[in-house]
Every structure is written in structure tokens, then in C-alpha cells.
Amino acid sequence: MNRSLRSRLFLLIVLPLVVVAGFAAVARYVMAERTSQTLYDNTLLAVALAISRDVVLSEGDLLSEQLLESLTQTLGDAIYYEVTGPGGRFVTGYTNSPPQPGTEEIASGVPAFFDAEYFDAPVRAVILREFISEPQFGGWVTVKVWQTVRQRDALSLQLAMEASTLMAVVIVAAGAFVWFGINFGLRPLLQLREAVERRSQDDLSPIRRTVPREVKSLVRAMNELFRQLSDAFAARDAFISNAAHQLRNPIAAILAQAEAAEAAPPDADLRGRISEVAEAARRTARLTQQLLSLERARGLPPGSREEKIDLAKLTADILRGRAAAALLRGIDVSLDVAGKPILIRGDPVLLGEALENLLDNAIRYGCRDGGAVRVAVGFEPEIVRLAVEDDGPGVPPDYRDRIFERFQRGVDDGVEGCGLGLAIVREIVERHGGHVWLGDTPGGARFVIELPVARTAE
């Protein structure tokens, strides 16, 4: 429905008005016609009575031309008559009178009106039967009088025209009032629109103008959206500046160490200095990779690359890639799968990334050489639970709450790391409708991911 609110309101108010006015005009026309018919019938009856008397008085002679003419002039329509005596004997008047519809006997003294045609023109007729006790043609005399209906139709038409004109005037006037009324009533909305239009992406402050009650909730929702947007912009700005700072440090380190190697005296330990450069570069590579991962996890529309995933297989594949380095350090790596495997819906690249980060944390920071990393995948009816556990130093209590935030590092122990890994994990898991937390384990750290089975594939 893309028609404007104004025209919607206008149509909804004016269209019923037109229909009602139409009915009213028709009713007015019907009533007018009935009224004019009654009027004309009364006149016709009066004429019929007059003729009947006149004929009796003149003893069956023709109605005087003079009287007929004056009657016609007064009534506006030509008058015709026929008088028949007892037994249908023609007494006087016009021939070819319009036949009476039906055959019923006409009661004495009661006029019978009917519509008929006379020389192809519509006429209104009345029949009057009277018993006349007069010697010459004593007995039942029938007087039939008819008249063309031009004048009567003209009157009806005129009444109808007047009614229609009146209705049209009323409708146009009402339409104009409604139109202006709607415009006036919608003015707060138009002002609100202009106020929103004037805004830019820099002005995301809430709308404070007073608005009608009906749009208050809309404005409230818009204000909520503005708030979320400005929070998101602020978070992004903070992220970018934070990322720039984080990148600046290792790049400065690379530069310093590379320059030191460049300017090294001949007998210096060049190899040692260069491996420091390599180490700093590795840290930078890892940081940029993490930043990209985080942006990818945040930037993709949800569900865009979802497919059915066997989480146990995905975990085994990723663990296999990571296990070699751990095994060479004497770290015990194991994977346990419990429960009946269920396919879940998810983005395999992102979930793989989350897993890589947890394993990376466990192997790189969580374990000393000769330690242990235990991974467990548990399928339950409601959830799929994935736990990564190490037996390293664990997470200090005061870091537990902040460990999933960006750029927070558990311990500054000199091991490379940028503090983005767990933020990435949380971002990805929450995208999949699950959650991740730091569990409790005696010694070491245990991270648990739970993904809901509500998202399972059929």
C-alpha cells in the first residue's frame, strides 16, 4: 500500500459520502415522482368528474371546445375523454381510447387510474363509473379521461435535478472540508518528516518535539534506532582507533628492529636481530588476520553462508591441523565426542574460525610444554556443547569478566597475542544463537560453547 496517507483518508471519508448521497438522490427522485403523480391524478379525477357532469347536463353532447381548451391550458398537457353509455354504447368524446388493463369490474364512484399509451405517447388515464338516473340515457355511464404525461415527467425530472445538484454541492463542499481537515490534521507528521529529513548521520540525537499520541510509539522506536546507531558508530570508531594503535606498536617494533639489523656492526648477531624482526612481523600478521576475522564475523549478514555442519567432524579437522605443533611440544591432545551426532545449521568458515581461536589460546597460552589440551563435543537433545580445556595457568579472577572484550589480554606474559581471539569467538557464537563462557576447572582454563539445537537441520 504505497498510496499516501492523505489520499487514503480522503477516499475513505469521501467515497462513502458519495454512495450515501447517491442513495439519497434516488430516494428523493422516487418521492418526487410519487408526489407529482398524486397531484396530477387528483386533477385528472376532477376533470373526469367535471366531464361526467358536463355530459349529463348537455345531455350527451360534446364537451365544449372552450372548456377543453381552457383545461388543457391550465394543466399543460392535452386532455382526452370518452363517455360510454350502458352496454358500452359510445356516447361522446375521442375514439381509440387506451384500453383498460385487466378485466375487473370497476366499482361505482371509485376512480381507477392506470398508465397506458395513446398514439405512441405515454398517458395517464382514469375511469369513472356512475349510475345516472336520467331518462335519455339513464343507466351506467363510464367516463374515461386521459392525459399525456409530458408535464408530469418534466416536473419529476426537475425535482430530481434539483436533488442531484444539491447533493453534488454537499459532496464537493464536504470533500473540500475533509481535504483541508486532513492536511491540517497531518501537519504534525509532515513536520516530523521534515525534522528527520534535516538530520545527517552526525546528528543521531533523539527527537524531542511534541508529537500526537498516535505517533509517539513510532518516534520512540526511531529514537531507539538512533541510539543503537550512534552506539554502533561510537563502538566502530573506538574499534578503528584501537586497531590503529594496536597495529602501530608491532609495526614500530618491526621498523626499529629492522633498522637495528641494517645498522648492525659486522660482528653483531645479525641472525638474532633478524629473527626478532620476523617475530614482530608474525605478531603483526596475526593481528591483522584477527582484525579481518572480527570484521568478517560482524559484517556478514546473518545466515548468509549457512549450511549443515557436522560439528564433530569440523572440530576433528581443525584440531588435526593444529595438533601437529602441539604434539611436537609434547602436549597431549585429545578429542571426545559424546551423544548422537546431529547436524547443525551454521557458517562453517566462521565456526571454524571460532574453534581455531579457542585452540590457539589453549595451545599457545594455556599450555606449557608437556601439558594437555582436551576438546569435547557433546550432542544433547537441546544443545550442542563444545568444550576446550587446558591445564595451564588459567585465567586470573580479575580478568574473567573482561576476557571476551576486545583488546583485553589475560596475562601480559610476553607471549605474543593481541586480545582479539575471544572477542571473535563470542561474536561468532552469538551470531549462531549460542553463547560462550569461561567454565570452571581445577587449574587451567575451560571455554565452553553452546549452540542451540533449535537451529538444527532436519
Next chain:
Amino acid sequence: MRIVLIEDNESLARGIATALRDLGHAVDCLSDGSDGATYLTTQGADVAIIDVNLPGLSGFELVRALRQRGDSTPVLMLTARGETSDRITGLDAGADDYLVKPFDMAELIARLRALARRLPGLRPVEETLGRLRFDHGARQLFGPQGPIDLARRELALFEYLLQNLGRVIAKEQIGEALYGVGSEIEPNAVELAVSRLRRKLRETGVEIRTARGVGYMLDAGNDGQQ
């Protein structure tokens, strides 16, 4: 080995080439996909390292064309991280292995060595691992106290693990390599073969490491790893 490196990131290519030349390999660098295809057709190489995103012709198309010609030159693909589909498409196209950027040079060298090991023409006749010596031609293993006799399955297992030295291999994959794809094997057949082989490798500095639930890996020990 004669290695062709097709990679359009110039400084990365230079770094890889330098490292490989230092190890005594002959390296030719190309930065364009179609040039790479021409080179592989006309000159050929022992091993090809091919980046996925190349100007001219993508790495996938290049490998696919290579395989369609019936050329079985081992190919190691370089892909960007986080693009799982890249790995799958790469292996489907006919690449032998893939490496995700950014990678450690040591990893690249290990992967190249593994690729070379699969080819009779490239593999060294004899390899030393820890205090072990393996004669590929005679398929005979020598320990510090002389020849170690391996049963047929144990020998196949050792060769397969050696082919994948330094990598963790899933139990199912080992089962398929030893008994053939789709064959019905006892659930613990691989475990038994591994434990028998492990017993025979005792005191040699070479170990079969187990990542429970994940797979097995041959570890040549620090001193013996080439």
C-alpha cells in the same frame, strides 16, 4: 628440486624464493596465471606452488587445465585464511595440498618435502630420521642395532606416516591407506598396527604420537627432522 612459484605478491614471492634457493632448490617465479600455465606446459617443474588469486588465470583454473592435460606435477596451493571453499575448490581442482596464508616458512618447506616424498622420482633413496634409516628402494628400515623387520601392514603404515611426516593423520584415513577405501576393517585394526609398529620403533628417537580422537603423527624427534 626444480620449483615453479606462481604468486603475484612480489615480496612474498621473493621471500619464498630466497628461502627455497637457500635450501638448494632451483626456483622460477612468475606473477601471472596465464604465464604460469605457459611455463608449466613448455618447461614443466618438479613441484608447483600456486596462489589462488592470480591475474590472468586463477590458480584453480590453472590447476584444472594442468590436470586435464594429464600433467601430474605436484601442486601446493596458497589460499587466504578463512575461505574454506578455497581449500575445497583447490583440492577438487586437483591440487595435492594447500597452505593457508600467512604461513611459517618452515611449514611451507615441510609441505614441499612431503609432496616430493610421494613421488618416486623426487624422493631420496634413503632417509634418516633420528637414529633410524629408511631405504625407500629396498623398503627396509634400519635401527641403531641393524635392520628392523616390519610386517607387511607395519611397513605400509610406516611408509604412509613417513609420507605425511609432521602431520596428524586421521585414523580413518590410515585405515583406507592400509586396507583400501571402503573395506571392512576391525574397529581397532589401525590401533593394533600402530602399537606393534610403535614397539619396534622404541629407543630409535622416532615416535608415533597419538592425539586421541584426532589421529596419529610420525615425529622424527628434534635432531632427526630434516
